Amino acid sequence: MGANDEMLLLKAEHIKISFGNVHALKDVSLSIRPGEIHCLAGENGCGKSTLIKIISGVYQRDGGTIEFNGKKLDKITPIDAINMGIQVIYQDFSLFPNLTVAENLALNTEVASGKRWVSWKNVRKIAEDAVSKIHLNIDLEAKVGTLSVAQKQMVAISRALMFNAKLIIMDEPTTALTKKEVDALFKIILNLKAQGIAILFISHKLNEVFEISERFTILRNGEMVATGNTKDLDDSKFTYYMTGREFENKKFLPAKVSEKPIFELDDLTSPGSFEHVNIKLHGGEILGITGLLDSGRTELALAMFGMLPASSGKIIRNGKVVEIKNARDAIANKIGYVPEDRLSEGLFLQRSIADNIIISEIDHLTSKGIYDRKKRDREVGNWVHEMEVKTDNPENPVTTLSGGNQQKVVLAKWLATKPEVLILNGPTVGVDIGSKHDIHVILQKLAEDGMGVIIISDDLPEIVQNCSRVDVIKEGRIVGEFSGEGLNEAAILSAMM
């Protein structure tokens, strides 16, 4: 690695572990210098979590060596790891939601002290010390369950710092955060670095890796495929390391746009969520709608699909005003909607892939009132093939699929209703890079074939690459429209903020 070995805080080499016949890690090495921000990246299932569990003593490795702070370690228990200064902040933060912030922070120390009685004064003092390290301003008496995700994360970081941490491992810390909260988190990470604490930052988001880390390690299928300085990395290399595939990210250019708009919103208003929204969508174009998390974009999406009807204004399809009061009205007007949260709104998780695909068009799969199983199976077969859903049996529960393939099922379900307008709210959230690319290709193809597509997303690279026109929504109002040359990330971002 070029670096002098004595400078390393953590040196893990040739780590191997297998569960049954599955070789979760084949030959992985990872080295971290004191006080550096190191990014560990890789797609879901590549072995990132397994590696950190080995380092923190949760799993025992089958082979390889680990040195921490210059000391060779044969066997690590979770207690050893904590005592040496290794702290892991998991995605669920491992906090007690029913206890207060102060109790959560002081719990370990109090228990460790072996005292029978709780000194509340002591609890408060410990907690105050803990939060002061990251200048966190928080009500110590608040129940953790009532805090926002970002606040919980800060509490978890404060707790980690109580143990003289030398290395803090953060497992995908930005997943549930807004852009502002991510910025605040990064500030704290830099502050920790200044105090000489090393951070192992786990992420699969390209922009974060570039923004925060100095060095990186990328895993794929249990093997280390690359490690080095982040400044030597670029977009296409990163994607290639992650997936092993090279993608041509094709910028969407509308081929033939219909003369008249096929879908219009005229002064659509829903007080408190969005106001006076005017949108025109032509067949053959992909319109992007972007805005911050609470900008009203989701409410607008739900209003277009009838799940949260607007209180005033008109929805116009092919020049005619239509009433869309529920999802059925929307489907009858040939509008499809890929929801924001596929787990709670898009899929019947325990049901088969097949049932999930056909449910919205089920009334067309009958002959003489009787459910035609053959027709259904044909339809399912077609869509599984068309969308390249990776499954050996469509009667398996949809939970057996990866996030990307689940999203393809949601897409198939809506395409099966033969929509002319397709609204997608966060079409690639939680989807691996390969499937994300596949979904973009599908969407561009649909638009080329004449469908009107609306992508609602805060993933700016996605918006810029796939949309021919972008509307920015801020505090419930459309504040800007970009197209052609003016359509770039910087312009959109400044309109969003």
Place this chain on the structure above:
Amino acid sequence: MRKFKKAFNSNIEVSRLLVIMAFWLIFMAVMQGGKFYSGKNFLTMAGQFPEYGLMVLGGMLPMITGGIDLSLVGTANFTSILCVFLAVRMFGADGTMPFGFIVVFFLIAAIVGVCVGSLNALLVSRLSVPPILATLGVNELLLGLNIVMTGGAAISDFPKEFCDFFSQNIGGFLPRKVIIFILIAFLVWFLLEKTTYGTKIRLYGTNAHVAEFSGINTTRLLFKTYILSSVCAALGGLMMLATYSSARADYGSNYTMQAILLMVLGGVSPNGGKGKVSGVITAIILLKFIESGINRFKSVSTYYVTLIWGAVLILALVMDYFGEKPRKVRVKKQG
């Protein structure tokens, strides 16, 4: 052997009950062969189960949607009391009822079913009352009405043509009540397996929110479901009328629990999304065998029947646990 195993696993709920049934039948053959295996005993059993069997067939539908119908028994008694009142009003307490008037009884059952079912569905779908409370409330309402109408006493003076007709057997071995049960069982099976309704309620039962997003007309689905349930219960009421030859506000008060027990035993998931007609029919027959078998033992009081039902339910759940276990992937060691 492998083929057998496959058939066993393909319908695990039914197979499991059949195993228990086989053991029970062998046990009865050894212990009480002559008394249990008599044509008369089988005829008695066949005459008894349709009344609550119908409630199970109907009640399983709300349970598949993730709800429950606790108004089954109230609906049944309400129906039989209305029928008796009408017959007395038209033909007098000791008059004769024209045979064709039986159709009117069924008509009343259908009307009561539609009304009660709509009320349940209205509360559940439009006002978002939890099904368990909505239907419990409706049941109390009906029970109250029944008591007010009858003054709490049994009415046994009314034209008995209906009761006579439905307590007879065809060809000496097939009770007419069983015919009604088979017809309804076929109807419910047809709806669940041969129409899109079955897929829709199972998906609705899995996740109502996603069903809404998928464009399923959930209000219509719930109305259909609760109406079917109440119509079945009302038909059950007619069968009770035939059995007891009288109507009372609180006949069959233990049928609610019994019906729920049979649904769960028959593989209908109380969480919704799962349930088959074949399962509940097997459960109905099994429980009837067990109940009747126990009655053959002079030394065992009939009070023990409830206790044994509880034991059977727990046994089925235990078998379910062990049957499912190896199929679960071990999740402990996943990275």
